[in-house]
Amino acid sequence: MKEKNWFQTLIIFIVLFAVYGVVQLGISENLISDYYQTNIFLAGINIILAATLNLINGFTGHLSLGHAGFMAVGAYTSVVVTMKLGYPFPLAVLAGMVFAAVVGFIIGLPTLRLRGDYLAIATLGFGEIIRVILVNVEYLGGATGILGIPRLVNWTWLFWGTVLTLVLIRNFVRSSHGRACLAIRENEIAAEMMGVNSTYYKVLAFVLGAAGAGFAGSLYAHYFYVIQPSKFSFLLSFDILVMVMVGGLGSLTGSCVGALLLTVLSALLQNFPEFRMVLYAVMLIISAIYRPQGLFGDKEISAQLLSRWGGIFRATSRSE
Amino acid sequence: MQEFFQQLLNGLSLGSIYALIAVGYTMVYGIIQLINFAHGDVLMVGAYVGLGMALAGFGLVPSILVAMLVCAVLGVVLERVAYRPLRNASRLAALTSAIGASLFLEYGMMAVFSPRTRSYPVLLPDKIYNFYGIRIATKDFLILGTTLVLVVFLQYIVYRTKTGKAMRAVSFDKDAARLMGINVDSTIAVTFALGSALAAAAGVLIGIYFNAVYPLMGLMPGLKAFVAAVLGGIGNIPGAMVGGILLGMTEALVSGYGGSMFRDAVAFAILILILLVKPTGLLGTRVEEKV
Amino acid sequence: MPLLEVSKLSKSFGGLVALYNFNLAVEQGELIGLIGPNGAGKTTVFNLLTGLYPPSSGKMVFAGKDLRGKKPHQITRMGIARTFQNIRLFGNLTVLDNVKIAYQSGHNYGLIPAFFRLPPFQKKEKEIEEASLELLEIFRLRERAGERAANLPYGEQRRLEIARALATKPRLLLLDEPAAGMNPQETKELQSLIRWIRDHFQLTVILIEHDMSLVMGVCERVVVLDYGSIIAEGTPEEIKEDPRVIEAYLGEEGVAS
Ligand SMILES: Nc1ncnc2c1ncn2[C@@H]1O[C@H](COP(=O)(O)OP(=O)(O)OP(=O)(O)O)[C@@H](O)[C@H]1O
Numbered sequence: 001m002k003e004k005n006w007f008q009t010l011i012i013f014i015v016l017f018a019v020y021g022v023v024q025l026g027i028s029e030n031l032i033s034d035y036y037q038t039n040i041f042l043a044g045i046n047i048i049l050a051a052t053l054n055l056i057n058g059f060t061g062h063l064s065l066g067h068a069g070f071m072a073v074g075a076y077t078s079v080v081v082t083m084k085l086g087y088p089f090p091l092a093v094l095a096g097m098v099f100a101a102v103v104g105f106i107i108g109l110p111t112l113r114l115r116g117d118y119l120a121i122a123t124l125g126f127g128e129i130i131r132v133i134l135v136n137v138e139y140l141g142g143a144t145g146i147l148g149i150p151r152l153v154n155w156t157w158l159f160w161g162t163v164l165t166l167v168l169i170r171n172f173v174r175s176s177h178g179r180a181c182l183a184i185r186e187n188e189i190a191a192e193m194m195g196v197n198s199t200y201y202k203v204l205a206f207v208l209g210a211a212g213a214g215f216a217g218s219l220y221a222h223y224f225y226v227i228q229p230s231k232f233s234f235l236l237s238f239d240i241l242v243m244v245m246v247g248g249l250g251s252l253t254g255s256c257v258g259a260l261l262l263t264v265l266s267a268l269l270q271n272f273p274e275f276r277m278v279l280y281a282v283m284l285i286i287s288a289i290y291r292p293q294g295l296f297g298d299k300e301i302s303a304q305l306l307s308r309w310g311g312i313f314r315a316t317s318r319s320e
Numbered sequence: 321m322q323e324f325f326q327q328l329l330n331g332l333s334l335g336s337i338y339a340l341i342a343v344g345y346t347m348v349y350g351i352i353q354l355i356n357f358a359h360g361d362v363l364m365v366g367a368y369v370g371l372g373m374a375l376a377g378f379g380l381v382p383s384i385l386v387a388m389l390v391c392a393v394l395g396v397v398l399e400r401v402a403y404r405p406l407r408n409a410s411r412l413a414a415l416t417s418a419i420g421a422s423l424f425l426e427y428g429m430m431a432v433f434s435p436r437t438r439s440y441p442v443l444l445p446d447k448i449y450n451f452y453g454i455r456i457a458t459k460d461f462l463i464l465g466t467t468l469v470l471v472v473f474l475q476y477i478v479y480r481t482k483t484g485k486a487m488r489a490v491s492f493d494k495d496a497a498r499l500m501g502i503n504v505d506s507t508i509a510v511t512f513a514l515g516s517a518l519a520a521a522a523g524v525l526i527g528i529y530f531n532a533v534y535p536l537m538g539l540m541p542g543l544k545a546f547v548a549a550v551l552g553g554i555g556n557i558p559g560a561m562v563g564g565i566l567l568g569m570t571e572a573l574v575s576g577y578g579g580s581m582f583r584d585a586v587a588f589a590i591l592i593l594i595l596l597v598k599p600t601g602l603l604g605t606r607v608e609e610k611v
Numbered sequence: 612m613p614l615l616e617v618s619k620l621s622k623s624f625g626g627l628v629a630l631y632n633f634n635l636a637v638e639q640g641e642l643i644g645l646i647g648p649n650g651a652g653k654t655t656v657f658n659l660l661t662g663l664y665p666p667s668s669g670k671m672v673f674a675g676k677d678l679r680g681k682k683p684h685q686i687t688r689m690g691i692a693r694t695f696q697n698i699r700l701f702g703n704l705t706v707l708d709n710v711k712i713a714y715q716s717g718h719n720y721g722l723i724p725a726f727f728r729l730p731p732f733q734k735k736e737k738e739i740e741e742a743s744l745e746l747l748e749i750f751r752l753r754e755r756a757g758e759r760a761a762n763l764p765y766g767e768q769r770r771l772e773i774a775r776a777l778a779t780k781p782r783l784l785l786l787d788e789p790a791a792g793m794n795p796q797e798t799k800e801l802q803s804l805i806r807w808i809r810d811h812f813q814l815t816v817i818l819i820e821h822d823m824s825l826v827m828g829v830c831e832r833v834v835v836l837d838y839g840s841i842i843a844e845g846t847p848e849e850i851k852e853d854p855r856v857i858e859a860y861l862g863e864e865g866v867a868s
C-alpha cells in the first residue's frame with residue numbers, strides 16, 4: 001500500500017515536470033506564439049479561480065457571485081504593494097490574499113450565518129461596489145486602472161502556483177475540515193447535529209475561496225501589465241461560475257476541465273461577446289436542470305482511477 | 321431643511337419604484353423560496369416593450385399596460401422553462417438556473433438590440449411644480465400615482481380574490497394546499513405573472529425617470545429591490561413596500577448629502593446590517609424550518 | 612441529580628401551541644418512551660433539546676448545564692445526540708464518511724496539518740477511520756462502508772443514522788421514530804439493538820415511536836403527549852391501561868396491545 005502511494009506520487013511528479021518543462025522550453029525557444037502564451041496564462045488563472053470558487057459553491061453548497069471582486073481586491077492590493085510601496089512580489093501576493101480574505105470575512109459572516117441563499121445577492125452587490133469604488137479612487141487609477149505593472153509572473157510562478165492551489169484544496173477537501181463542509185452541503189441541520197459548527201465552516205470555505213481569488217488576481221496583475229476595474233465586472237464572476245457548473249460541483253478535475261474549456265471558448269468567441277454570454281446562459285440553465293453534477297460530478301481523475309483504468313486495460317489485453 | 325425634504329421626496333419616487341420591484345421578488349420568494357434572479361431583467365424587457373409602444377405613437381397608459389401584459393407572459397414562460405424543472409432540486413441548482421435566465425435575457429437583448437442606451441420620447445409635459453420651495457416634477461406624480469394604483473390593485477387580488485387566497489395558501493404550505501384541491505402549479509404561475517407585470521410597470525417608470533433604457537438596466541434596481549424585500553421581511557408584501565420606500569429615501573439622502581459615489585453601496589450596507597441586527601426584516605416574523 | 616431535567620418547557624409557533632408546560636426528569640441509564648398521536652409535540656421536544664428551536668419558555672438542564680441559547684453543535688458536544696424522523700443522512704457521501712463526520716468533532720486536528728498532510732493529520736485520520744469502521748462493524752454496515760448513503764435500503768439508512776449519532780459519543784441519545792418504515796423482523800432486531808447499545812455504551816435513551824410493541828418492549832418508563840401536554844406517565848403496563856391514553860389514541864390507531 002505504502003509503496004504504491006509512493007509510486008503514484010512519483011508518476012504524478014514526472015508528469016508535472018514534463019508538462020512544465022515542455023511549455024517552458026516552448027516559451028524560451030519562442031515556439032509558442034504570444035497569442036497562445038496569453039491563453040495558456042489565462043487558462044492557469046482560470047483554473048485557480050474555478051477551483052477556489054468550487055470550494056465555496058461545490059463543496060459547501062453556497063452560491064458566490066463575487067469571485068471577480070475578490071480577484072480585483074487581490075490584484076489591486078498586490079500592485080499597490082509592488083509598485084507603490086516597492087516590496088517584493090511574494091509579499092504582494094500574500095498581502096493580496098490576506099486582504100481578499102478579510103473582505104470575504106466581512107461579507108461572509110453576516111450573510112452566511114443565516115440564510116445561505118442571500119450570499120448570491122450580497123456577493124453580486126459587493127462585486128459591483130468594488131468596481132464602482134475602484135473607478136472612483138484616483139490613487140488606484142480610476143477607470144483607466146493601473147498601467148505599466150512590471151511582469152513579475154513567469155511560467156514557473158503560474159504553473160507551480162496553480163499546482164499548489166490544487167494540491168492544497170484537494171488536501172483540505174479530503175480532510176476532516178473538508179468533510180465538514182461537504183456535510184453542510186448535504187444537510188446543514190444534520191451536520192450541526194453531528195457537532196459541525198456550520199457557521200464556522202461556511203465562513204471558512206468562503207474566506208479560503210476569496211483568498212484563492214486574491215491569489216489569482218495578483219498573478220493576473222503581474223503578468224498582463226494592466227488592471228482595470230472593468231476587467232473585474234460581474235461578467236467574469238459568471239464566467240467562473242459556468243466553469244464550475246460545467247465541470248461539476250465538487251470536482252476539482254471538473255473545475256480544471258471547465259476552466260480549460262471556457263478559456264478556449266472565450267478565445268474563439270472573442271468577437272461575439274453577446275453571443276458568448278447567451279451561450280453561457282444556456283449552458284448554466286441546462287447544466288442546472290439536467291446535470292447539476294456537471295461533466296465530472298464529484299468524481300476526480302486521480303492516479304488511482306487511472307491505474308484502475310490501466311488495470312481494466314491490462315485485464316482485457318490479457319484475455320485476448 | 322428644505323433640501324432635506326427635497327431629498328426625501330426624490331427618495332419617495334425612487335423608493336416606490338423599488339417597492340414595485342420588491343413586491344414581485346417577495347411574492348416569488350414567499351411562494352417557492354427562490355430568489356428570482358431574472359426579476360430585474362423582466363423589468364428591463366418591460367422597459368423595452370414600453371419604449372417600443374411609445375415610439376409607435378401610443379400614449380403612456382397603453383404603453384405601460386402592454387408592457388405589463390407582455391412581461392406577465394414572459395414571467396410565466398421563465399417559470400415554466402427555467403424554474404419549474406428545478407422545484408425539487410437543490411437550492412444551488414435552482415439559483416444557478418435563475419442566474420442563467422437572467423444572463424439570457426440581458427445578453428439576448430444586447431444581441432438583438434445592441435448595448436446602446438435609448439431614451440423615451442416625451443410622453444408627459446415636463447413641468448415642475450413648486451411647493452414651498454420643494455420641486456415636484458410631473459414624473460414624480462406619475463410614479464407615485466402608478467405605484468399607488470398598482471399596489472391597491474395587488475392588495476385587492478391577494479386579499480379579496482380566490483386566486484389570492486390560493487397564493488397565500490400555497491406559500492404557507494404547498495402540500496396542504498395541494499390536498500385542499502388547489503392547483504399549485506397554476507398558482508405559482510399566476511404569482512410569477514403578477515410579479516413580472518409589476519416589474520414591467522416599474523421598468524417603464526425607470527425608463528422615463530432616468531431617461532435611459534439599456535440591456536443591463538435591470539441589474540442594479542433588481543439587486544436593490546431584493547435588499548428592500550429583505551429589509552421589509554422576505555415573503556411579506558407590505559414589508560416589501562416599506563422596505564422599498566425606506567431604501568429609496570436612504571439612498572436619496574446619502575447621494576444628496578455628497579455621497580453619490582456610495583449611493584450603490586448603501587443598499588448592500590443595509591443588507592449586511594439587517595442580516596446582523598434583524599434577519600427577519602422589519603415586518604417579517606420568524607419562520608422556523610420544520611425538522 | 613438527574614442527567615436531564617426539563618421543566619415547564621413550552622413552544623408555540625405563531626398561534627399554535629406545539630408544547631405546553633412539559634416536565635421531564637431523566638436519570639442516568641434510563642430508557643424512556645415518548646409517545647402520542649400525530650402532531651402531539653414529540654419531535655418538538657427533541658428539537659428544543661437539541662437547540663434547533665429556541666423554547667418559548669421553560670428550562671432545560673443537562674448534566675448540570677443550561678441548554679438554552681446553545682447552538683446545536685455545542686449541545687452535541689455536551690453529549691446529546693439524535694436521529695431524525697425524516698432521515699437526514701449525508702446522502703451523496705459514503706457510509707463511512709457519514710460516521711467519520713460525526714466522530715471527528717471530538718478528535719480534530721488543525722487546518723495547517725490538513726493543508727500539508729502533516730503527522731497530526733495522518734495520525735488522527737487513522738484514528739478516525741478505525742473508530743468509524745469499528746462502529747460500522749457493530750451496526751453490520753462495514754461491508755457498506757464505501758457506498759453512497761442514499762443508496763442503502765431504508766432499514767440500513769435508519770441503522771446508519773443511529774450509528775452516526777453514536778459516533779458523537781453521546782451520554783443521551785434521542786431516537787425519533789427509528790422503526791418507521793421497518794418491517795416486523797427489522798423492528799425486532801432494532802429492539803434488541805437499542806437495549807444492547809444502551810448497555811454497551813452506558814447511554815440514556817429517549818425514544819419516540821409509534822410502534823407500540825417496540826415502545827412497550829424496550830422502555831422502562833413511558834410519557835404520553837397529546838396536544839402538547841403530558842396526559843400520562845408511568846410504566847408500560849400502567850400506560851396500556853390508562854383511560855386517557857386510550858381516549859387520546861381512539862380514532863387514531865387504537866392502543867396496540
Ligand atoms: N417549524 C414549525 N413551524 C410551525 N409549526 C410547527 C413546526 N414544527 C412543528 N410544528 C407544529 O407543531 C405541532 C407538533 O409537531 P411535532 O412535529 O412535534 O409532532 P409529533 O408529535 O412529532 O408528530 P408526528 O408523530 O407526526 O411526528 C404540529 O402541529 C406541527 O404542525
Ligand SMILES: [Mg+2]
Nearest residue numbers: 653654655696
Ligand atoms: Mg415527529
